[in-house]
Amino acid sequence: xxxxxxxLKYVLLLAGAATLIPMISNAENVDLMLNCGxxxxxxxxxxxxxxxxxxxxxxxxxxxxxxFVFAALxxxxxxxxxxxxxxxxxxxxxxxxxxxxxxxxxxxxLLYTTYISFAALVILLxxxxxxxxxx
Numbered sequence: 001x002x003x004x005x006x007x008l009k010y011v012l013l014l015a016g017a018a019t020l021i022p023m024i025s026n027a028e029n030v031d032l033m034l035n036c037g038x039x040x041x042x043x044x045x046x047x048x049x050x051x052x053x054x055x056x057x058x059x060x061x062x063x064x065x066x067x068f069v070f071a072a073l074x075x076x077x078x079x080x081x082x083x084x085x086x087x088x089x090x091x092x093x094x095x096x097x098x099x100x101x102x103x104x105x106x107x108x109x110l111l112y113t114t115y116i117s118f119a120a121l122v123i124l125l126x127x128x129x130x131x132x133x134x135x
Contacts, residue, residue, distance in 0.1 A: 005051075016040060077113050084108040 016036075052066045084105070 008047075012040070012043065073113070073117065076116050077109060080109045080112045080116070081105065084112060 048066075048070060052063050052070070055063050085108075
């Protein structure tokens with residue numbers, strides 16, 4: 001199983017490099033780069049869920065924790081999506097605004113999800129160090 005994962009890791013790494021290198025030189029390929037990024041994000045999510053489910057019989061505690069973290073992150077993303085607004089952003093003193101509600105909504109969602117994830121990471125690291133110091 002580990003050999004297959006290593007092969008998959010290198011295949012995905014090479015596929016990412018092969019698709020991104022030609023696109024970097026041309027700014028017109030931004031849509032293609034975004035679609036490639038979405039594809040790799042989808043592959044990462046699917047492989048996380050599938051590999052966790054495959055590992056469930058071997059290490060059920062680790063698999064339960066992995067699925068819990070994945071579910072918690074999904075809940076945070078959904079909450080961030082529905083809580084934060086998609087109002088237009090005023091860019092300059094002349095009053096021009098960037099008004100693309102879907103882009104603004106997803107940008108806010110992903111930024112706040114990142115902030116919440118990093119805050120949870122710091123809190124858990126500090127809590128873990130304090131707990132380990134009493135052992």
